[in-house]
Amino acid sequence: EDKVVQSPLSLVVHEGDTVTLNCSYEVTNFRSLLWYKQEKKAPTFLFMLTSSGIEKKSGRLSSILDKKELFSILNITATQTGDSAVYLCAVGGSNYQLIWGAGTKLIIKP
Amino acid sequence: ETGVTQTPRHLVMGMTNKKSLKCEQHLGHNAMYWYKQSAKKPLELMFVYSLEERVENNSVPSRFSPECPNSSHLFLHLHTLQPEDSALYLCASSRDRGWEAFFGQGTRLTVV
16 A cells, blocks of 8 residues: 655754654655645645655755655755744655655744 | 635534535646545545546545536535534645645635
8 A cells, every 4th residue: 555654743943953854655656756835724835856866955945855765855954933834745656646644743943 | 825716714514514615726727636634644635637527536425526617616515524524625736637736725624
């Protein structure tokens, strides 16, 4: 059965810290891995990764995919209180479906 | 604003009521989705429409009935719901199936 596992489930850090969020997967016919940020309701798209070893970067956020070891990480440097959110990982597999992880709840303390 | 609009934002309904959730996308996308998000659970895909044709129905109870009259609009008709159906219902769209999805703000549904 396809599955996506995110860790940790929750994380509390102080402003300015660097965090690394993990997403591992077992999905048939892998097509892509996506990261989303969910603050209140609507998840907002961050990155889509399809190729192994190529880092995607947007400001203080970056992500990389390892297709051999079947995982991805999302890094956030110099965290700010506005980074507090649930970070969701989803993997596209067979039939174009997205398999979702349970999310990592990140809390940034001032 | 993601270009996907859902109404209403909040809905409280009794178990004998009939209500509908509405979703509209202004992005020119071909695929639209309904998701259910319950507390501390992964997003659950309910229905997928591609070019107005339903292509996925993930064992959703018949008390949930989707409708896609055109590629910009998606409805979820609700009737005789149960308290365990209380959740956040999210609509999303994507250029085609398998591309990144853009989500609406969701409808927070409470069944009493």
